[in-house]
Amino acid sequence: MRFGGLTAVRSVDFTVNSGEIVGLIGPNGAGKTTFFNCLTGLYVPTEGTVSYKGTVLPPKPHLVTKAGIARTFQNIRLFANMTVLENVLVGRHTRTKEGLWSALLRGPGFKKAEKASEERAMELLEFIGLAHKRDHLARNLPYGEQRKLEIARALASEPGLLLLDEPTAGMNPQETRATEELVFAIRDKGIAVLVIEHDMRFIFNLCDRVAVLVQGEKLVEGTSDVVQADERVVAAYLGEPFEATPEDTQPATEAESTTSTKGEAQ
Numbered sequence: 001m002r003f004g005g006l007t008a009v010r011s012v013d014f015t016v017n018s019g020e021i022v023g024l025i026g027p028n029g030a031g032k033t034t035f036f037n038c039l040t041g042l043y044v045p046t047e048g049t050v051s052y053k054g055t056v057l058p059p060k061p062h063l064v065t066k067a068g069i070a071r072t073f074q075n076i077r078l079f080a081n082m083t084v085l086e087n088v089l090v091g092r093h094t095r096t097k098e099g100l101w102s103a104l105l106r107g108p109g110f111k112k113a114e115k116a117s118e119e120r121a122m123e124l125l126e127f128i129g130l131a132h133k134r135d136h137l138a139r140n141l142p143y144g145e146q147r148k149l150e151i152a153r154a155l156a157s158e159p160g161l162l163l164l165d166e167p168t169a170g171m172n173p174q175e176t177r178a179t180e181e182l183v184f185a186i187r188d189k190g191i192a193v194l195v196i197e198h199d200m201r202f203i204f205n206l207c208d209r210v211a212v213l214v215q216g217e218k219l220v221e222g223t224s225d226v227v228q229a230d231e232r233v234v235a236a237y238l239g240e241p242f243e244a245t246p247e248d249t250q251p252a253t254e255a256e257s258t259t260s261t262k263g264e265a266q
């Protein structure tokens with residue numbers, strides 16, 4: 001994926017098996033989000049294709065969702081003036097077969113499908129712990145709950161692969177821990193999870209494997225231990241070793257990272 005003279009993501013192969021959590025880390029501007037945008041059809045790659053389970057995906061978001069890939073966004077994208085339940089129902093539309101006429105005429109088929117959709121949406125709200133807020137407007141939820149609601153909306157399309165772009169950004173430690181539990185629970189449902197995050201503790205606790213993207217290319221991929229011990233990763237995140245000055249009483253901030261990718265998600 002190129003933007004003018006900048007290659008944001010270059011030839012990144014990726015395998016995420018069902019029931020597995022894989023982390024995608026790398027400095028700011030590494031191409032992590034661009035990779036997700038290519039996978040989900042928001043960007044059309046300058047060259048190359050995206051395939052999922054051996055099938056090339058057309059770069060159209062609704063077709064990608066239909067094929068089984070769902071995502072959340074780095075900057076929360078909810079329908080602010082819709083209720084919590086309605087936001088999840090929106091996520092289900094690629095899975096409902098009822099067409100426009102059926103919806104307009106509100107025949108028995110439509111009503112039945114609508115009821116089933118609502119039941120499934122409520123199940124998902126229970127799963128994320130927001131069932132009691134079904135009728136609240138999304139914009140009135142605290143930030144951490146908005147992030148959870150985005151995950152529920154993504155799950156509503158019944159994905160085989162879930163892409164999470166910085167799911168704990170802006171969360172307090174307690175909310176981050178709860179998100180960790182939620183991602184484990186999603187994994188336990190047999191869904192493949194690919195997660196971008198700058199919080200290294202979160203990533204290394206959570207992930208079976210971690211890939212590091214730097215300037216659009218995959219630098220290293222391996223288990224948490226292997227990646228943490230890799231000198232190139234330390235250099236990419238923290239730059240040159242620095243000596244603390246007396247004013248520098250704060251511990252070194254948690255690593256930030258860059259990432260990029262293109263390729264196959266399965």
Ligand SMILES: Nc1ncnc2c1ncn2[C@@H]1O[C@H](COP(=O)(O)OP(=O)(O)OP(=O)(O)O)[C@@H](O)[C@H]1O
Pocket residue numbers: 003006008026027028029030031032033034035074257258259260
């Ligand atoms: N639509 C666009 N037009 C031009 N350049 C873009 C566009 N989208 C991303 N880029 C550039 O591509 C590079 C990768 O950006 P990207 O947002 O993918 O990084 P990231 O790894 O997600 O970073 P962060 O950790 O800060 O979210 C950056 O240099 C960015 O400025």
Ligand SMILES: [Mg+2]
Pocket residue numbers: 032033034074
């Ligand atoms: Mg990003």
